[in-house]
Amino acid sequence: MNKPQLPDFLGNIHIVLTRTSHPANIGAAARAMKTMGLKRLTLVAPNLMATPMTVEPAPFDAGNPAAFSLPEESFILASGAADVLEQARIVATLPEALADTTLSCALTSRKRELTAPLQTPRESVPELLQAARAGQQVALVFGNETYGLSIEEVQHCNRLMTINGNPDYFSLNLAQAVQVVCYELFSQVDVPMDYLAAETHPATHQQINGLVNHLESLMNDVNFFNRRNGERIVRRMRSLFSRANTETEDIDILRGLFNTVKRRLKDDI
Known part of the structure; x- marks a missing residue:
């Protein structure tokens, strides 16, 4: 501006x-x-x-x-x-x-x-x-x-x-x-x-869904859902990122983190 x-x-x-x-x-x-x-x-x-x-x-x-x-x-x-x-x-x-x-x-x-x-x-x-x-x-x-x-x-x-x-x-x-x-x-x-306000780039529903699906995949990889209600946890994660005014940069950072963790998990196998 x-x-x-x-x-x-x-x-x-x-x-x-x-x-x-x-x-x-x-x-x-x-x-x-x-x-x-x-x-x-x-x-x-x-x-x-x-x-x-x-x-x-x-x-x-x-x-x-x-x-x-x-x-x-x-x-x-x-x-x-x-x-x-x-x-x-x-x-x-x-x-x-x-x-x-x-x-x-x-x-x-x-x-x-x-x-x-x-x-x-x-x-x-x-x-x-x-x-x-x-x-x-x-x-x-x-x-x-x-x-x-x-x-x-x-x-x-x-x-x-x-x-x-x-x-x-x-x-x-x-x-x-x-x-x-x-x-x-x-x-x-x-x-x-x-x-003075920083430019914002709100994440779309599609981007948030992609993030949550990525997170869900990672949780499965580490057996996080054992003895837990996986569907309920995923719903809460989706609700969390939807109401948090998540931006596209946030999505990129988190998905980059998830990819890094997944690679490390494969290296340790």
């Missing part, structure tokens, strides 16, 4: 990472996005830290955002989603990133003195998808790994979203949070999974 085509409206959904510090998180977030059919990534004023792999990260120049380039570490963690990073939009401020959006969700797990209702991804997604289907631009905004979104950044958004979790310990990595939200979006798009 052919793979289904992803709906075009997924291109109206943007993942916005603000002030991200770890190069690997950017790459892992891109991978999480592409896995769930999203490709529009925006980086706001990335503030990369030095890592063992990225010893001297490129500084971000707010006056010339286009000059910023991601390090190799980000592309390694992106795996097959390097194209998401290559096409990423890089801007200096969150208002610039959200300028063309209609709905923008701030991802936060902190208590805030804000009037907007706090919703889980599952609660928020229907509205986001409806807007995207209508051609509106939608953004999901994630903050810095250490501090999250500032109160000012949250105020630039018109929706609040949080990932519910253990109240005694809640510490999702940035890329993990992106994956959770992207998965919830994709799960509600209803892309069919029929293409």
Whole structure:
């Protein structure tokens, strides 16, 4: 079966990472996005830290955002989603990133003195998808790994979203949070999974009868029916294979086994 085509409206959904510090998180977030059919990534004023792999990260120049380039570490963690990073939009401020959006969700797990209702991804997604289907631009905004979104950044958004979790310990990595939200979006798009199902080749009645006759012959060869009701056993074998959704490959394997056993029996005589 052919793979289904992803709906075009997924291109109206943007993942916005603000002030991200770890190069690997950017790459892992891109991978999480592409896995769930999203490709529009925006980086706001990335503030990369030095890592063992990225010893001297490129500084971000707010006056010339286009000059910023991601390090190799980000592309390694992106795996097959390097194209998401290559096409990423890089801007200096969150208002610039959200300028063309209609709905923008701030991802936060902190208590805030804000009037907007706090919703889980599952609660928020229907509205986001409806807007995207209508051609509106939608953004999901994630903050810095250490501090999250500032109160000012949250105020630039018109929706609040949080990932519910253990109240005694809640510490999702940035890329993990992106994956959770992207998965919830994709799960509600209803892309069919029929293409993942293995092809089936159900055995015919004739094939099943041939198998049972073959088995019956082998049982006779080993004197299995001695002191047993042979007709009843054969009926049960036929019923077993008929209701077991037996496939032609199963038939081939079993009959191959029966032939091997019969040859061994003859060799031992």
